[in-house]
Amino acid sequence: MPEILLPGFCDLGCAFGEPGFEQAETIRSGLAAAARGGWSVVAMEPFTDPAIDTDAQIQLVRHLAADSPCRLIPLAAATREKGALSEMALLREAGAGAVSLGDVLPGSAAFLRSVLEYAAQNDLTVFLHPCDPTLAAEGMVHEGPVAERLGLRGIPSLAEEIGLGTVLPLVKRTGARVHLSRLSTAQGVSMVRESRLAGLPVTADVSFRHLLQDESILEGFPSEWKLFPPLRSESDKRALWQGLLDGTLDAICSLHRPVPTEAKLAEFDVSPYGAIGLETCFSALRTAQPDIPPGQWILWLSTGPRRVLGLAPAIADREGTWWDIDATWVPGGANLASRSRNCPELGQTLRSVPTRLRRNGVDSPLPDPIRV
């Protein structure tokens, strides 16, 4: 089959390691990984060391990303020290694409309300994963039959439901735009569906791995599948797909979280959450769901997420990637541009290989082409 040209994908919330965790990923290596995964825009989470919460850091990050064929949109941390708002006006002027609260909500609904009020005034979308911190505390996997059999502390679906129960009324009262990152539950999808029908300014995404796997993969304690939010039940997975199909969910994200190899080679409890995903996202999706037409992938991986960031749809000729849709490749070793190797797809044969980048009508080779 001939190659096809797809518009560049847009990732809402990948993590690179710079500054502070450069051994896991730098901005340079992360953007190289993004280009090899067909992404032309990535929104980078700010939870580095130090966190990206000042205008100077936004400028630095943009400078480090300047030469890449993949555009980096920095997300700024919405808060500084406990209980302090970040300087959202200055951050926005420096180029922050949005602000982020990360993986768990602040412990105080009153403070969350302040964050949303201030972000709304500064015309910034707040990215957050709607998870109640107390219900998620100490949990490692989905609270369900697998956790019960393995004796692992679980994070109940209730954590997301309670989180949304806090966030959605605050969105209604403040008028803030909120992007719900990495939904993982059927109840979450249902609550977002209702809120969108009611006209609330919320958008949502789901990670590709939460579409492809459920908690059953965790029998045997494979640390490469220890993710946050955790992989949940089969019925949650079905509801997430339904949410994509009916438009409740706007985007699929990579949930790219690089972790040094030695940190993952540890007991399950102490192994950090996360897996890299920029390079394998589309291939893994295409391998599992080969019959979904390109137009649908474009909606979920490009148009939808770009709309969340306030970007017009990508035109493939200006900002695209050529794909050999039926070629196969095996992630691993030199076949990954990421510095990290915490990849559940290592050693698997995946379908669809990016071959060239198209920028402003001109083709150029991928940095470090993939060996098929």
Add this chain to the structure above:
Amino acid sequence: MTKSAFGVPGSLSTRHLPGLRGLSGNDLVAILDSAQAFRDGFDSGEPVPASLSGVLVVNLFFENSTRTRLSFEAAEKRLGASPMNFSASLSSTTKGESLRDTVRNIQAMGADVFVVRHSCAGTPGFIASHTTAAVVNAGDGACEHPTQGLLDALTMRQRLGDLSGKRVAIIGDIRHSRVARSNIWALPTLGASIRLWGPATLLPRHPDAFGPAVTVAHSLEHALEDADAVMLLRIQHERQSSGLLPSLREYRHSFGLDESRLALAKPGALVLHPGPINRGVEVVSEVADNDHSVILAQVTNGVAVRMAVLHLLAGRKNA
């Protein structure tokens, strides 16, 4: 007693013992039969095979334990081993050495068997993937404590005979208990059914995960009704401070086993406890020390079971 009564080293279908979940009925019975032979040998004084002579056994205990470690040591020495004891607090793990490196270093010294206790579920399997030595789980987080499950099953089998159709009540902090889980996997394999009971905050939230032979009772009375054996789990004092239990006093009031409650079970019902007992909390002394109680028999059986496991998994065939 013939050597064959103890079973043949290497005859199990598994190289390791990470847990009782998934252990075949044949392997389970083989271990119990071997353990019974070793137990009989304690009384008769007949010599047992020195199948661990020359075998390097390392007790890798990352969690404090006196009883289980002593029991394993007794088993290892009776089989002719000179075990090495690893204590996490005195080791390079305090200097930041990873578990994988710790295991690989000790393996490089020639370890043949690791007996592992660790606070993290899944650790025995993790260690097994990084060593060629046999791995025996001595307790991993809330996941499993297979030798405890085996000694519990052996103790019940000794007194009750065939466990098929027998009813066992397990009372206490089920949610956090590796002892409960190992029994939950082993007893239905032997044909028994289990009723669970305890404070709502300490019961499993997904008991259906354990299969149809395991149910949550409606009340303490329902759990104890016609039980052939009652297994009591130790209540850890920290459950109180973590908001899961109002007080030990209330636990004793609502869940403690006394003579009147024990009378709800079958006549002659056994009382088991993995130890150490909180006397006056899980069980009153009168019951802990009466004829129903097999708690001390459990301890003796524990040595026999650990001898059986080590002999079958790692023993020298020509001992």
